Amino acid sequence: MPIAEPKLPSDLPITQPRYVGKDSPRMEDPLLVTGRVEYGNDIRSAEMLHAAILRSPHAHALIKSIDTRRAEKLPGVAAVLTGKEVKAWSRPVFGVPEGWTGYALAVEKTHWAGEPVAVVAASDRYIAEDALELIDVEYEPLEPVTDAVEAAMGRGPCVLEGKESNVVYDRRFQFGDTTGAFASADLIVRERFRWHRSSGNPLETCVCIADWNPFTGMLTLRGSHRSPHLILPALVASLGVSSQQVRIIQSPLGGSFGVKTFARYVVLLSLLAKKLGGRAVKWTEDRIEHLLGSSTHAWDRHYTCELALKGDGTITGMKMEMIDDLGAFSEWLAVGMLLKPLLCLGSCYHIPNIEYACKGVTTNKAPQGPLRAFGLPPHFWIIEQLLDTASHKLGIERTELRRRNFIRKDQFPYVSPSGNVYDSGDYEASLDLLLHKADYDRLLREQREARAAGRLLGIGIAGSIEPGLTGPPMLALAAPRIFSRTSSPEGILVRIDSFGKIIAELGFPPGGQSQHSFVRQILADYFSVALEDVQVITVDSLSMQPSTGPISSSMAIALSGAVLGAAARLAQKMATAAAVMLEAGVDDIEFMDGQFRVCGVPGKTLPVVRVAQFMLARPDLLPQGVDGNPQATYVWNPPDRTIPDDRGFGRYSVTAAGAQHLCMVEVDRETGQVKILKYVMVDDCGVRLNPSVVRGMLMGGMAHGVGTALLEEYVYDEQGQMLTSSYMDYLMPTIMEVPAAEEHEMCTPSPIAPLGVKGVGEGALHTTPAAVLCAVNDALAPLGVQLTEVPMSPLRVWNALQAVSRSQD
Numbered sequence: 001m002p003i004a005e006p007k008l009p010s011d012l013p014i015t016q017p018r019y020v021g022k023d024s025p026r027m028e029d030p031l032l033v034t035g036r037v038e039y040g041n042d043i044r045s046a047e048m049l050h051a052a053i054l055r056s057p058h059a060h061a062l063i064k065s066i067d068t069r070r071a072e073k074l075p076g077v078a079a080v081l082t083g084k085e086v087k088a089w090s091r092p093v094f095g096v097p098e099g100w101t102g103y104a105l106a107v108e109k110t111h112w113a114g115e116p117v118a119v120v121a122a123s124d125r126y127i128a129e130d131a132l133e134l135i136d137v138e139y140e141p142l143e144p145v146t147d148a149v150e151a152a153m154g155r156g157p158c159v160l161e162g163k164e165s166n167v168v169y170d171r172r173f174q175f176g177d178t179t180g181a182f183a184s185a186d187l188i189v190r191e192r193f194r195w196h197r198s199s200g201n202p203l204e205t206c207v208c209i210a211d212w213n214p215f216t217g218m219l220t221l222r223g224s225h226r227s228p229h230l231i232l233p234a235l236v237a238s239l240g241v242s243s244q245q246v247r248i249i250q251s252p253l254g255g256s257f258g259v260k261t262f263a264r265y266v267v268l269l270s271l272l273a274k275k276l277g278g279r280a281v282k283w284t285e286d287r288i289e290h291l292l293g294s295s296t297h298a299w300d301r302h303y304t305c306e307l308a309l310k311g312d313g314t315i316t317g318m319k320m321e322m323i324d325d326l327g328a329f330s331e332w333l334a335v336g337m338l339l340k341p342l343l344c345l346g347s348c349y350h351i352p353n354i355e356y357a358c359k360g361v362t363t364n365k366a367p368q369g370p371l372r373a374f375g376l377p378p379h380f381w382i383i384e385q386l387l388d389t390a391s392h393k394l395g396i397e398r399t400e401l402r403r404r405n406f407i408r409k410d411q412f413p414y415v416s417p418s419g420n421v422y423d424s425g426d427y428e429a430s431l432d433l434l435l436h437k438a439d440y441d442r443l444l445r446e447q448r449e450a451r452a453a454g455r456l457l458g459i460g461i462a463g464s465i466e467p468g469l470t471g472p473p474m475l476a477l478a479a480p481r482i483f484s485r486t487s488s489p490e491g492i493l494v495r496i497d498s499f500g501k502i503i504a505e506l507g508f509p510p511g512g513q514s515q516h517s518f519v520r521q522i523l524a525d526y527f528s529v530a531l532e533d534v535q536v537i538t539v540d541s542l543s544m545q546p547s548t549g550p551i552s553s554s555m556a557i558a559l560s561g562a563v564l565g566a567a568a569r570l571a572q573k574m575a576t577a578a579a580v581m582l583e584a585g586v587d588d589i590e591f592m593d594g595q596f597r598v599c600g601v602p603g604k605t606l607p608v609v610r611v612a613q614f615m616l617a618r619p620d621l622l623p624q625g626v627d628g629n630p631q632a633t634y635v636w637n638p639p640d641r642t643i644p645d646d647r648g649f650g651r652y653s654v655t656a657a658g659a660q661h662l663c664m665v666e667v668d669r670e671t672g673q674v675k676i677l678k679y680v681m682v683d684d685c686g687v688r689l690n691p692s693v694v695r696g697m698l699m700g701g702m703a704h705g706v707g708t709a710l711l712e713e714y715v716y717d718e719q720g721q722m723l724t725s726s727y728m729d730y731l732m733p734t735i736m737e738v739p740a741a742e743e744h745e746m747c748t749p750s751p752i753a754p755l756g757v758k759g760v761g762e763g764a765l766h767t768t769p770a771a772v773l774c775a776v777n778d779a780l781a782p783l784g785v786q787l788t789e790v791p792m793s794p795l796r797v798w799n800a801l802q803a804v805s806r807s808q809d
Contacts, residue, residue, distance in 0.1 A: 013593070015592070068082060173648045197713070222251065259371075686749050
């Protein structure tokens with residue numbers, strides 16, 4: 001019974017899909033809305049201890065001495081761990097390129113204000129916090145490095161011991177003939193841009209419970225870990241433990257946005273548990289800790305960019321140079337955020353000649369870490385802003401300029417200058433739909449009327465690409481020894497019990513993206529059962545199949561492939577049993593609408609439950625080599641990916657979702673406040689497995705993008721002290737700033753991914769900042785003002801307005 005991978009929902013073995021592609025109830029919701037989810041901090045166990053972390057008050061300082069004796073004598077304190085023990089028991093935390101990280105605790109020197117210096121385990125968190133005040137540390141402050149541009153030029157002290165500079169990564173990628181493109185250009189637009197760091201701020205902070213059994217050697221970790229695949233290599237590398245001696249049990253996540261890896265702190269808690277010799281210890285990150293030292297700050301960048309165009313608006317080349325302030329260490333995969341633009345250098349535009357130079361440097365700030373969208377939003381904004389500038393200079397209306405440069409529908413699959421492949425899309429149709437739904441002509445009339453009345457109204461239009469399922473090929477450019485592979489496995493186990501109920505086992509917990517729900521939808525349609533007949537559970541790291549987990553807009557693609565592969569294997573296996581029961585050859589058996597039937601013999605059918613019961617009850621009647629277990633596993637891997645060559649040319653991702661957004665804003669002349677008056681988006685993520693979930697993710701990504709564009713910023717002074725360590729200073733968007741957006745669907749199914757899906761997990765965050773920022777600059781254009789620094793906070797906008805006012809006096 002041959003079974004092909006379904007390319008569209010209509011290819012599933014059911015006459016009419018009932019759940020896939022439909023708004024279906026999320027299986028996670030009942031627990032979420034009733035508050036009955038057991039998050040990491042809800043976990044309790046007998047004699048569990050609680051950890052608190054002492055952090056450096058200095059951005060750069062020698063540790064002359066640490067005296068923990070007073071803290072150790074405090075009643076309730078079980079252990080105090082310092083850098084001396086961490087250095088003896090472990091290696092520096094994992095990161096690429098190799099050799100650019102420190103230990104889980106500061107050893108001999110601190111590198112950023114907030115770096116862990118010691119950790120206390122006590123009977124409760126209050127006692128642990130009190131004990132921190134009894135630890136005496138003598139520091140010798142050193143000159144800090146806080147300017148990434150200066151660091152890139154070799155000025156100032158080295159952040160890391162043993163290094164000759166602060167440059168972690170420095171590479172120039174050249175695709176096509178940029179020299180010729182710029183030499184023959186009719187117009188070159190140039191600009192410098194500054195993008196300040198922000199981070200993800202989920203409702204639930206990071207939680208880890210570590211228990212290291214001294215008798216079995218088993219290290220058990222519980223908490224808000226989004227994927228064992230992302231943590232286990234870091235533990236093996238830093239602790240030197242054997243992988244089968246680590247058991248990771250994941251709790252449901254109260255949001256992540258890239259935050260829930262926190263490998264440094266997992267290593268730290270593991271070492272504290274080792275010292276405790278058999279007592280579990282829990283650390284729950286508080287809000288100030290998250291803001292100050294979560295190692296998830298991201299995109300602290302300085303850009304210089306040029307765009308070359310012909311007189312008719314055709315883009316012929318682009319040059320982009322970027323310096324990224326990685327913070328004190330290049331932890332985990334932070335440097336990958338410099339490289340991800342390679343997947344979509346020209347965004348949704350055909351730019352044949354591109355030069356991209358990226359440099360990552362260390363400074364005495366909190367290390368960068370993974371953040372939703374992984375480095376792409378600044379890239380897309382810069383392209384869109386330069387297009388608006390070119391539109392003005394050439395006298396070509398901005399939507400027309402974009403149309404002339406879109407990758408055309410007939411060019412798909414499109415091979416980008418870097419070798420990455422866009423699978424499908426229709427960007428012009430998406431823009432048409434956007435302008436129609438937004439009533440663009442009416443908005444232009446409103447803008448003209450408002451400007452005539454002295455109001456500052458602006459309209460921004462922006463597009464982007466969302467690469468679906470990226471990973472090792474891209475990272476091979478930074479660490480070829482570790483990442484010279486193309487795999488990004490996603491595995492699942494599917495079984496059917498004697499009652500005909502289906503159980504699916506995954507290796508990661510629910511985290512808000514509804515992956516467990518769409519697994520249930522696919523299996524319910526595949527086997528023609530009710531949603532309630534499918535259970536999806538999370539298993540621990542020792543039981544799970546190979547799994548990458550939720551990262552890089554991958555789940556709709558990879559998990560769909562795994563589910564369909566396992567379902568097909570299980571159906572094939574059950575077909576051999578059905579052939580025995582129906583007294584037919586297995587090649588004559590077909591599976592449709594939940595029934596195994598003999599081809600061409602109406603009425604000779606068996607339901608799934610009967611076949612499962614037969615397999616479990618009469619294994620003696622099954623053909624040789626077929627066991628009596630209606631169960632199958634499958635590990636899906638992306639097709640056709642390649643390791644990049646010496647130029648950086650390679651196939652990095654699987655799909656390319658596309659989006660077009662429109663934003664209309666008004667800027668208050670007196671306060672610099674930006675109010676979003678209208679927001680419309682069109683998103684093409686291929687087939688939507690559950691449209692309501694996609695809409696929710698797009699709305700969430702849009703809200704995140706509004707905060708990134710207008711509010712969120714980590715500010716450091718010249719001594720490396722953070723000035724925004726609470727939500728009084730680090731501004732987050734509220735319902736007052738986030739608009740009630742309109743969202744419309746465009747669908748060009750992927751010809752590569754299962755069911756025609758594309759990634760959408762990072763969604764609107766790719767595009768929203770560009771649309772909002774371009775709208776603000778459009779509002780300020782009548783004043784001759786263009787802002788090039790993000791976020792465009794009320795203060796930053798107000799300062800620009802005041803500068804105009806002073807120049808007119």
